[in-house]
Amino acid sequence: MVLQRRFLPSTSALAAFESVARLGSFSAAASELSLTQSAVSRQVAQLEDQLGVRLFERNGRGVFLTPEGRSYSETVGTALKMLRMASLDIMTRRHGNSLNLAILPTFGTRWLMPRIPGFVARHPEIILNFATRIGRFDFGKEGIDAAIHIGQADWPDAISTFLMAETVVPVCAAAFKQAHALESPRDLAGLPLFHMSSRPGAWEHWFASAGEAPPPAQGMWFEQFSTVTQACIAGLGVALMPEFLIRTELETGQLVVAVPHRVKSQSSYYVVTPAARARDPSVAAFVDWIVGEAHAYAEQA
Numbered sequence: 281m282v283l284q285r286r287f288l289p290s291t292s293a294l295a296a297f298e299s300v301a302r303l304g305s306f307s308a309a310a311s312e313l314s315l316t317q318s319a320v321s322r323q324v325a326q327l328e329d330q331l332g333v334r335l336f337e338r339n340g341r342g343v344f345l346t347p348e349g350r351s352y353s354e355t356v357g358t359a360l361k362m363l364r365m366a367s368l369d370i371m372t373r374r375h376g377n378s379l380n381l382a383i384l385p386t387f388g389t390r391w392l393m394p395r396i397p398g399f400v401a402r403h404p405e406i407i408l409n410f411a412t413r414i415g416r417f418d419f420g421k422e423g424i425d426a427a428i429h430i431g432q433a434d435w436p437d438a439i440s441t442f443l444m445a446e447t448v449v450p451v452c453a454a455a456f457k458q459a460h461a462l463e464s465p466r467d468l469a470g471l472p473l474f475h476m477s478s479r480p481g482a483w484e485h486w487f488a489s490a491g492e493a494p495p496p497a498q499g500m501w502f503e504q505f506s507t508v509t510q511a512c513i514a515g516l517g518v519a520l521m522p523e524f525l526i527r528t529e530l531e532t533g534q535l536v537v538a539v540p541h542r543v544k545s546q547s548s549y550y551v552v553t554p555a556a557r558a559r560d561p562s563v564a565a566f567v568d569w570i571v572g573e574a575h576a577y578a579e580q581a
Contacts, residue, residue, distance in 0.1 A: 289327050291363070294356050296323035297335060301345055301353035358421075365411075365423035377406045377562045382413035382427035386505035386525050387549065391577075392428065392570075399569050406562050414478065414503055419554040425563050429552045430478050439558050441567055443549040443574040446522040448482065450538040451530070453515040462538050465490035472517030473499045474508050479547055482520045489543045509535070549574070 299309035300320065310317040328335050335349035345353060365380065383392060388410070396408070413427060416435060433440035450468060460471060465487060473483055473495070487494035499517060502508040508519045509526060518538050522545070529535040551570050557563050 289330055291360075293323045293327040293330075294360060296320045297327050298353065298356050298360055300324060300336070300343065301349065302357070304343060306343060362421065362423065378409060379406055379562045379566055380409045380411065380423055380425045381566070382411050382417070382422070382424045384414065384428050384430060385412050387428060387430070388412070390525055395573050398573070399566065402569065403562075403565050406565065419557075425557055425560070426551060426553045426566055429550045431547050431550075433548075433550055435550075435552045438552050438554050440550040440552045441571060443551055443571065444578055445548045446524070446545045447542050448486065448520045448522055448545050449540070449542045450486070450518050451521050451526065451535045452512050452518045452538045454533060454536045456512075456515045456518070457536055457538055465492050465539055465541050468518060468539060469495045474511060474517050474519035475499060475501045476505070476508065476520075477501055477503050479520070479545065481546065485546050486520055486541070486543050490541050 296309060296313065296315070296319075299312050300306055303309050303312065306317050306320050306324075309315075310320045313320065324335065331352075333348045334346050335352060337344045337346055399406075400408070411422070411424065413422070413424070416429075417424070417427075419425075419427075419438065428443075429435060429440065433442065452462075460467065462468065469492070476482065484494040500508075500511065502511070502519075505521065505525055509521070509529060511517065512519050512521075513529070513534050521535075523530070523542075526535060530537070551567050553563050553567060
């Protein structure tokens with residue numbers, strides 16, 4: 281069966297469309313792709329002609345996806361990501377074993393990356409590729425061999441190996457603490473409390489551990505620690521944060537402990553591997569190494 285050309289748009293056109301859809305701007309997409317804005321516009325126009333549908337609405341306020349464009353962008357984004365991962369995998373496997381790792385943004389940059397040279401020195405034959413992921417995903421579709429996960433050891437069809445627990449403490453800007461005269465857990469009731477999507481019940485657990493009734497779960501929600509950290513520094517509210525991930529901000533005074541009540545989080549860190557890949561030598565080597573690093577860190581803490 282011969283596929284019709286109409287159903288196989290060029291990757292250049294798809295990349296241009298995906299970039300505009302994600303960034304919401306032809307000029308931003310042009311900058312990202314190192315193309316002119318007119319070249320990006322032509323690629324998108326050709327794609328629309330080929331598909332026979334309008335993917336964007338253009339007016340004086342900007343560029344917006346049509347319902348068809350929104351649906352198409354989700355599929356195209358996933359497909360391009362899979363192509364990139366497959367290409368990277370083929371390119372790296374030419375030179376030996378490769379390991380595709382999904383890491384949490386802040387944990388990855390502040391705890392894992394400073395230790396990675398040790399793994400590279402021990403296993404120079406393994407090439408590491410990193411991707412940022414928050415929450416669960418499909419290992420097979422994403423082409424990921426192992427992931428760092430925060431939560432519980434309940435990832436379906438995968439093996440979760442414990443790395444470490446975490447202790448959280450409420451933090452805020454020094455001026456915010458002074459303005460609200462914060463001294464006890466009760467003083468936080470009624471203030472803007474920030475929530476992390478990866479830890480939905482964190483505040484309830486913290487207040488309960490202090491013997492206080494938790495306030496309604498109102499306030500801003502965040503996905504990444506880097507963003508909630510900046511919101512705290514800007515004086516917008518209070519966040520429950522793992523101390524080991526914000527040590528720099530505490531040492532420099534950008535953040536202060538709002539109330540000195542620390543509690544062990546209900547969530548822990550795990551290295552998760554798909555069951556089908558658990559016996560792979562590269563995967564096993566990484567799991568063994570990072571578990572050793574986590575144990576060494578716990579002993580020093």
